[in-house]
Amino acid sequence: MQSTSNKSTDISEFGEFGLIARLTEGFRISNTETKKGIGDDAAVISPRNRQMVVTTDLLLEGVHFNLMYTPLKHLGYKAVVVNLSDVYAMNAEPRQVTVSIGVSEKFKVEHLESLYEGIKLACEHYGVDLVGGDTSASYTGMVISVTAIGRAAREELVYRNGASEHDVICVSGDLGGAYMGLQILKRENKLFQENAGFQPDLARYEYIVGRQLKPEARRDIIQLLKEKRIRPTSMIDVSDGLSSDLLHLCHNSDTGCRIYQDKIPIDQETASAAEEMQIEPLVTALNGGEDYELLFTVSTKDMDKLTGVSQIRPIGFMTRKTEGRRMVTNAGAEVDLQAQGWNAFGKINGKG
C-alpha cells in the first residue's frame, strides 16, 4: 500500500461525511447535464433527448486486485476506466460515475487520498463527473464498486447482437499484454517475498505492466470510427479474453465466425515475456483478458474506410452459425474457440 505522503491519519478521525468531503474536494463537475453531483440523496442528470447507458463493476481485494503490487492511485484509475470501457463498447460517451468503497482500518486517510487521486485523474482524462458513492468500513478486504453512466443518440448505440454473416471482425490495439503484465508482477512479487533485499526489475516489462496496472479505455477508437462514419454492427470490450468476448458477439448475433491466428495482434513485449515464462503467446491473447480493447464487427462496405488505420486490425469475419466459431491456425487447421477467460467463479486462471 503506497501513499503519496508520509502522513498517517486514521479514518476514524473523520465522520463518513467529513471523509467523503475531504476525498472529493478537488473534483469538479464538467458536464452541463450533471445537474446535481455529490451532496443529496441522489445525483440528478438531465439527459436532453439522449439515451442513457448504465454499467457497473465490483472489484474485490484478492480477487480482482492485489495490493502487494497495485499502487492505490493506479487502482482508482483502473476501477473507473474498466467501467468507461463498457460505455464506449456501447458506442456511447461516458459522462458520470459513482464510486463506492469499503475499507478496513488498516487503511489511512492518505491511502484513500491516493486512491481518489487516481479516480480523479480518470475522471479528468475522460471528461466524466463523479456524482455519488458510498464510503464504508469493511471488516475484511477492500471493496470498490463503480457505476458509469453514459449517453448516446438512439441510432448511435451499438449492441452485441447486430452482426451478420460476412461482417468483418476487428480488434483495436493488441491483446494479451495485461495478462502477461500480471504474470510478471506476480513473479517479481513472489521473489520479493522470498528474498530479503530483492529488487524487482520491471523496466524491461514497462509496456505490459502498464497494460495491467493502468489500462485505458479506447475513447480514441470510438472517435475515429465516428470521424470515418463507421457504425460497427456489433461491439464488446475485451475484458475476458478475445475468445470469450468474441463468443458473446456470436451468441448474441446468432452467427458463427472464423478468425485467423496470424492476424491476432500481439505486442513483441507480450510475446517475449510469454516465451520467457513458457506460456504460448496466442493463449494470452485468446484467454488473458483485461486488455480493454474494443472488439467489433463492421460491414464489408465500410472496410475501405479503415485502410491505413494501424490501430484497428481485421482478424476474421462472421459466418453462418452452422459453420461454427473457429480459429484458423498458422498451420491451416481449424480449432473451436472456447470461453476460457476470466471467471471468478469457475476455474480461476491465475488472475487473482
Added chain:
Amino acid sequence: MQSTSNKSTDISEFGEFGLIARLTEGFRISNTETKKGIGDDAAVISPRNRQMVVTTDLLLEGVHFNLMYTPLKHLGYKAVVVNLSDVYAMNAEPRQVTVSIGVSEKFKVEHLESLYEGIKLACEHYGVDLVGGDTSASYTGMVISVTAIGRAAREELVYRNGASEHDVICVSGDLGGAYMGLQILKRENKLFQENAGFQPDLARYEYIVGRQLKPEARRDIIQLLKEKRIRPTSMIDVSDGLSSDLLHLCHNSDTGCRIYQDKIPIDQETASAAEEMQIEPLVTALNGGEDYELLFTVSTKDMDKLTGVSQIRPIGFMTRKTEGRRMVTNAGAEVDLQAQGWNAFGKINGKG
C-alpha cells in the same frame, strides 16, 4: 444462512454468465423506457424528457448486515429498498436498479437464489427493472452493491436545500423501530449462541423486527403528497437517525430548527422494547437510523392539506440559522441536536 430448499449446488458449477442467467431468469422488464436490461456491456434507458436521478449503496457483511439473523431473502429485499428510498427522497420515481454481489464459496447457488428472490420481490413491488450487475467470487465476506435510477420532471425534484424559515418539519410513520428491532435480534442471537436449545421468541417484537429486516420505502407518502398537490420544500430519508438527517436539511438549507420531543412519533412496541432494554425511547428515534421514513419540510400554506393525514406528523419548524438547531423537551428545555447516528467509520453505535 437460510435457503428455500434443501438442495445444495456449488457456485463453481456455473460460470459467471450461467450463474447470472440462472439468478435473473424470473425477472421481467416492466418499464417501457428500459430499452435494454441485462445482457450487453451496459443497460440502455430512454429518459423521455425527464431528469434522471442516480443513487448507490454498498452493503458489507459484518458492517451492514449479519447473516446470523438476516434471512437472505430479506437481505435482498432490503438492499434494493434502501436505494429506492433515496430515489423517493428526491420526489422521483425509481425505475431501474443494478445489483452486484460478491460471495465466498461457503454460499451455495440456492442461497443466492434466496437473495435474488428478495431482490425480485422488491423489484416487483416497486415496479423497477433489474438492468445490470456483476457477480463475483469474494475471498472474504458477502458484498452487495446496488445502484438505483429514477426519473422525475425537473420541477418535481426536491432537494435537501430548499427549506426556509417557518416551513413545517414533517416526518412519515414512526421512528426508532428498526434500531430496537436490531437490538432484539442481537440479544436473542447472543442467547441462542450461548444456550443450547434456546428458542428465540420474536413474536412479541414482530413489528420492530420487521422494521429492521424488511423495511419499506415510502412510495405511498410520495403518492399522497402528489395527490394533495404538496411539493415539499426539502426532503431526505431517515437512514441515519432523525437528528443527523434533520441536521442535513438544516445545513443544506442554511436554516435552524425547533422540533418538539412530544411530537416525535414512536411506536408503542418500540417504546416497550427500549424500556425493557433500558434504552431511552427518544434516543432510538433521534439516533437509531434505518427507519427509511421520509423527513421533509412543507410551506405553512400547505399545512391545511395535511389535516387528518395520520401517516404524516408535523414535528417542528425551520428557523433562522442563528436560532440554532434544537429540540424542545417535554420539560420545556431546549437541547442542541447532534449527529450521533450511524457512522461506519466513527463510533459504531451498535449497528454492526
